Amino acid sequence: GENVEQHPSTLSVQEGDSAVIKCTYSDSASNYFPWYKQELGKRPQLIIDIRSNVGEKKDQRIAVTLNKTAKHFSLHITETQPEDSAVYFCAASLFGNEKLTFGTGTRLTIIP
Amino acid sequence: GAVVSQHPSRVICKSGTSVKIECRSLDFQATTMFWYRQFPKQSLMLMATSNEGSKATYEQGVEKDKFLINHASLTLSTLTVTSAHPEDSSFYICSARDGQGSYEQYFGPGTRLTVT
Numbered sequence: 001g002e003n004v005e006q007h008p009s010t011l012s013v014q015e016g017d018s019a020v021i022k023c024t025y026s027d028s029a030s031n032y033f034p035w036y037k038q039e040l041g042k043r044p045q046l047i048i049d050i051r052s053n054v055g056e057k058k059d060q061r062i063a064v065t066l067n068k069t070a071k072h073f074s075l076h077i078t079e080t081q082p083e084d085s086a087v088y089f090c091a092a093s094l095f096g097n098e099k100l101t102f103g104t105g106t107r108l109t110i111i112p
Numbered sequence: 113g114a115v116v117s118q119h120p121s122r123v124i125c126k127s128g129t130s131v132k133i134e135c136r137s138l139d140f141q142a143t144t145m146f147w148y149r150q151f152p153k154q155s156l157m158l159m160a161t162s163n164e165g166s167k168a169t170y171e172q173g174v175e176k177d178k179f180l181i182n183h184a185s186l187t188l189s190t191l192t193v194t195s196a197h198p199e200d201s202s203f204y205i206c207s208a209r210d211g212q213g214s215y216e217q218y219f220g221p222g223t224r225l226t227v228t
Contacts, residue, residue, distance in 0.1 A: 032215050043205060043219040044156065051215070089155060098144055098209055100217060102155045 002027040004092050006103030013080050014111050021106045023090035024072040030092040033073045034100070035064060038087045047088075048075070051095075077108075085110045114140045114210045118220035125196055126228055133191045133223045135162075135206030141186035142208035146217070147179075150203040162189040162206075196227040
């Protein structure tokens with residue numbers, strides 16, 4: 001089955017700087033890669049996703065890049081703000097299967 | 113976006129008792145729902161895929177007789193933790209996709225189960 005690895009497990013960034021979180025996946029058939037933000041005790045919230053037919057997607061301060069050949073994808077957050085502090089999870093799935101395999105999570109702390 | 117609810121949000125039960133958790137899609141129909149378990153400071157681990165009108169598909173290592181799943185309608189799936197033990201204490205989250213061409217899965221708010 002699919003295996004998703006995520007790094008780093010913790011990340012501290014000065015407010016205003018950029019944060020990058022990286023994930024690798026094992027199943028070359030996976031074609032959908034969402035990123036979720038989860039605050040303590042709350043549900044995961046989708047912040048951005050990318051399908052395998054594109055290499056990059058951007059939404060304001062958040063961007064995701066995908067390298068299908070290397071089987072890795074990354075989340076980029078620019079101009080970080082204190083409210084960006086949370087745990088971020090990457091995931092991978094095969095559309096039609098719908099099962100999401102999650103990475104191990106990154107605890108992001110924005111230092112004011 | 114689509115809304116998924118869960119009930120209860122928190123439950124405390126005694127060891128040996130059973131607990132039922134409901135997951136509802138409020139404004140869409142979901143032929144498939146998913147149940148996850150999340151231990152503190154850990155990732156979401158898929159327990160099972162709940163299929164409307166048929167048996168659930170359990171992930172390896174998940175006891176189907178302990179975690180009973182019923183998906184009786186297109187908007188409701190239930191997870192029953194039978195003969196709960198303290199090690200079953202966890203955050204249980206369901207999710208569903210509305211199947212209208214979107215890849216996005218919508219998560220419920222989760223249920224924190226504490227077994228004493």
